Amino acid sequence: MSADTSPPSALSPRLEELLCSLSDQAFAQRMREVYAAAGQAILRLSDLDLLKYETASVEDSPDLSLWEEMAPVIRDTVMDVNRLLNVIREQCASRSVAGASGGDLPLQASVEARRAKDATELLQGWMQQLAQGVTQLGETMRNPSVVSDRWTLLAEIQRLRERFREQIGNLVFESASAFGPVTRQQVVPGHEAEVQAAVMVRAIVADLSRIVAARLGRVREAEPEDVQWNAQQLQTELDAFGRTVAYRHLRAQDKRQIIELRGRVGRLATQASLLKQELLSLVEELDAFVRSLSSVNKRQVLITHDREVWAGCGVRLERAMGLLSTEPLVAARTVAEAAASAQSLYGRDPSLDAFLRKARKTQLAQLSVPELRTTIESLQSLLAGLDVL
Numbered sequence: 001m002s003a004d005t006s007p008p009s010a011l012s013p014r015l016e017e018l019l020c021s022l023s024d025q026a027f028a029q030r031m032r033e034v035y036a037a038a039g040q041a042i043l044r045l046s047d048l049d050l051l052k053y054e055t056a057s058v059e060d061s062p063d064l065s066l067w068e069e070m071a072p073v074i075r076d077t078v079m080d081v082n083r084l085l086n087v088i089r090e091q092c093a094s095r096s097v098a099g100a101s102g103g104d105l106p107l108q109a110s111v112e113a114r115r116a117k118d119a120t121e122l123l124q125g126w127m128q129q130l131a132q133g134v135t136q137l138g139e140t141m142r143n144p145s146v147v148s149d150r151w152t153l154l155a156e157i158q159r160l161r162e163r164f165r166e167q168i169g170n171l172v173f174e175s176a177s178a179f180g181p182v183t184r185q186q187v188v189p190g191h192e193a194e195v196q197a198a199v200m201v202r203a204i205v206a207d208l209s210r211i212v213a214a215r216l217g218r219v220r221e222a223e224p225e226d227v228q229w230n231a232q233q234l235q236t237e238l239d240a241f242g243r244t245v246a247y248r249h250l251r252a253q254d255k256r257q258i259i260e261l262r263g264r265v266g267r268l269a270t271q272a273s274l275l276k277q278e279l280l281s282l283v284e285e286l287d288a289f290v291r292s293l294s295s296v297n298k299r300q301v302l303i304t305h306d307r308e309v310w311a312g313c314g315v316r317l318e319r320a321m322g323l324l325s326t327e328p329l330v331a332a333r334t335v336a337e338a339a340a341s342a343q344s345l346y347g348r349d350p351s352l353d354a355f356l357r358k359a360r361k362t363q364l365a366q367l368s369v370p371e372l373r374t375t376i377e378s379l380q381s382l383l384a385g386l387d388v389l
Contacts, residue, residue: 010036010039011032011035011036011039012186012187012189013186014176014182014186014187015035015172015176015182015186015187018176018179018180018182019031019032019179021179021180022112022116022179023112024112024113024116027116030091030092031091031092031119031175033087033091034087034088034091034092034123034175035172035176037083037084037087037088038084038168038171038172038189039189039190040080040083040084041080041081041083041084041164041168042165042168042169042188042189042190043189043190044076044080045077045080045081045161045164045165045168046161046165046190046193046194049248067147067148067153070147070153070154070157073157074137074141074157077137077157077160077161077164078134078137078138080164081130081133081134081164082134084130084168085127085130085131085134088123088124088127089127092120092123092124115178115179116178118178119175119176119178119179120175122171122174122175122178123171123175126167126168126170126171126174126175127171129167130164130167130168130171133160133163133164133167136160137160140156140160141156151252151253151255151256154252155251155252155253155256157252158251158252159251165190165194166300169184169188169189169190169191172187172188172189173187173188184304191301194301195301195302195305197249198249198296198299198301198302198305199302199305199344199346200245200246200249201246201249201250201296202294202296202297202302202346202347202348203246203346203347204241204244204246204247205246205290205293205294205296205347206294206346206347206353208237208241208290208293209287209290209291209293209294211237212234212237212283212286212287212290213287215230215233215234215237215283216280216283216284216287218230219276219279219280219283220280222276224276227274227275227276227279228268228269228271228272228274230279231265231268231269231271231274231279232269234265234269234283234286235262235265235266235269238258238261238262238265239262241258242258242262250293254293257289258289261282261285261286261289264282265282265286268282294347296347297347297348303388305344306345306348306386306388307388309341309342309344309345310345310383310386310388312338312341313338313341313342313379313383314380314383316334316335316337316338316341317334317335317338317376317379317380317383319331319334320332320334320335320338320372320376321373321376324369324372324373324376325369328369328372329365331369331372332364332365332366332367332372333365335364335365335367335372335375335376335379336364336365338379339356339359339364339375339379342356342359342379342383343356343359343360345386348386349382349385349386351382351385352382352383352385352386355378355379355382
């Protein structure tokens with residue numbers, strides 16, 4: 001890879017606000033360089049479409065030539081992280097913060113010097129973790145069992161790049177927090193896009209789970225002459241899922257399982273004398289696997305997002321309830337806003353999902369006062385049942 005010639009990443013307004021507030025603008029500029037490099041690293045570590053490296057089969061025999069195909073990706077990953085590490089070393093690691101002890105400085109300058117020292121130490125701590133991650137990546141890529149299996153290699157690359165992005169995001173968030181109150185959304189490059197991708201995966205997986213569960217019920221009730229038709233319908237449903245944007249964001253190990261199950265369904269769909277029990281066993285296996293994908297809810301990025309949405313919806317619903325008797329139109333709009341915000345929780349709880357699907361088809365802003373009251377109470381009850389704290 002040639003030297004990076006990309007223009008510096010523009011910092012978020014909140015980051016710029018914090019840096020501009022520092023009296024030591026030389027230090028602020030060094031931090032600006034670090035944050036710009038961090039933004040570039042997150043962007044480059046996110047900008048990889050692994051679909052072109054995947055196959056429609058999980059039965060490929062081990063082939064070390066795959067390493068030649070993926071080696072540039074590994075190289076670029078290492079170079080992207082090392083480029084950021086070099087910037088941190090140049091801008092912060094070898095430079096002391098003047099007056100860090102704050103002994104003889106005015107109070108304001110002493111506070112600022114301490115914050116600068118804290119930010120620098122946080123950068124150095126995350127720099128060490130990133131450097132250790134690069135070393136671990138090298139060790140992993142020397143493991144023959146990893147580099148000779150396509151799906152294992154893809155899963156490791158995906159996992160390592162995701163971890164680097166998370167660590168770099170922590171680097172930005174924690175060091176920026178030393179200068180003032182911030183949220184990840186305000187300062188971490190790409191955070192909003194990552195949240196939206198996770199929200200989308202959760203929603204599509206929830207719908208797939210409903211589809212597979214419904215198909216399982218139909219297979220259990222199917223007459224012998226309907227068994228093959230159900231297999232064909234299931235194949236169509238899985239093929240449709242494979243074309244969704246959410247499928248692209250699934251982890252490699254989950255895609256591998258989906259591809260294997262789609263292949264088995266496809267083979268059954270072509271059997272003229274398909275036994276019901278054979279299809280039933282496969283659909284039960286598929287149903288259990290798809291339900292296991294709900295573990296996406298345990299991702300930290302979604303946990304944080306869900307807490308914020310949960311709290312925001314609660315505030316809106318309380319406000320709407322208080323306005324019902326005096327300003328019903330405003331109350332109705334507020335309920336509609338709460339329901340719209342809650343849509344990003346779709347996939348977290350089946351009962352809430354059912355409410356949200358119904359809400360999409362209802363003009364909430366036009367409900368009568370009694371209907372609004374019932375809607376508010378229903379959504380409040382559903383939100384209260386979520387385990388988000």
